[in-house]
Amino acid sequence: MTGSILNLENVSYRYPDGTNALDSCSLTIRRGSRTAVLGPNGAGKTTMFLHLNGILRPSAGQLCREGIPLDYSRAGMRKLRSQVGLVFQNPDSQLFSASVREDVSFGPMNMGLEEAVVRKRVEEALLAVGMADSADRPVHNLSYGQKKRVCIAGVLAMQPEILVLDEPTAGLDASMQEELTAILDQLHTAGMTTIIATHDLDFAYGWADDVIVLQSGQLLAHGIPEEILLREDVRSALGATPLVADITRSLSLIGIDLRDNGYLPRSKNELLRAINAQTRLEHDQ
């Protein structure tokens, strides 16, 4: 999990109407890491994502992949877009095709792969997101959560090194969120670098290795979630702190230390486990 895969160096972007969507952002994404990008609406998360895939080109500064500045030529873009997969927030604005299988095949077909290879990749991608049974269904008959999974499959079929997801958990019910987390865990184990924009602080706290906090187009903080998400300036920018962190801190104030070998619980399940362990310990004494 060492080595940078993607760098932003003083990247700024100004929209044609004059809004400064990104203001000299510099950051590094580590290979194989899970990064959560947080920030209020309009902070520049989506604009940053459009840069990662080469859809937008910085007004100033530059992006580097493995230390080499991005090549904005046609061939360079073809390569970049097959390595950095971008999944947008609204599934209905990125699924064009009528049937699930067709839509997933769109990216690999654009890459000019042979039909047999495309067919194999499509089946694998649908299997990875648990949609293999729905391959022949028309897209408009799917539920919202299923459409989101098809969008992810459409990008996975291109076999990118980096997966970029814009608010994948928005609008999903609890069980669908759990399924999505399972898919993300699987991809992480397989070595995929994942970047996710989200408003879900608790999800970010439990899932991410790194967090990036944006505010008005500027990089407010970047680092490990236990440090960054508890900072006062980050709290006021995001309007909250992760619930698990709040509870852990409150408990430590009344003398209950949930630290396990220096590791603090980060998700609901870890918190419950730590509290149970603590209760057992007191019971034994």
Next chain:
Amino acid sequence: MLTEQSAYTNRWRHVSPVAKGSFSLCGMVAAFAAGSPRTALLIALILAAASIIGAGIPPLRYLRVAAPPLLFLLASVLSLVVTLDSGASDGGISIHLAGPELPRIAQVSCRSLACLTALLFLALTTPLPDIISLLRRCKLPDTLLDLMTLCYRTLFVLSEAVHDTMTAQSARLGYATFTVSMRSLGGLVGNLAVQVWQRSLAYHIAAQARNNDGALRFLENSYTNSRQNISVAAAAGGVMIALTLVLP
């Protein structure tokens, strides 16, 4: 929606679109080759039977889908049979019934009916994506096919948007009176226009993100036994055409 439903659920859904397409094409050729109205009617009957008995489309649904085009056919037949003439010497309007042309009119309308059933056969047994891929194999221009693909998909996206907006408007009494309804309808159309523009932009960006640089290419479905199916369909179509040659 009814056509859509049948295309995805009929018994011949997984038969190669080439087979269904060639059968339908043979049906149309037979319709034109039919020498008498009776033969054309027979062809129409065969095609309708293939859809209802062969592909298992419920007869009632078949009739409901066929009703609008049949109505158009009826209207055009009536306009051929009945002629209004205002140029009479006494200045009045007279109605003429076509007498000597009747056999020709019968021929034309029965032929249209046979063509209609041939097209209905294809539309009711084959989902549009399959028809598009069939047309792509027939070397139709990419631009036309891309438009068909996008129209088909956006049809559902926009109908959902219309439904959502109308529900939201009704929830705030947007269709309570006639005047208010008109205003709401205007709002709906305006809102939809903006949505169409925004969505087209989003589609463009999403296509770029997946490496698109022009034509929309998708994987085509593969069909088992397609060679066998095509032979059977071509043979059945051949029989139809042969019938028109044998019968008067």
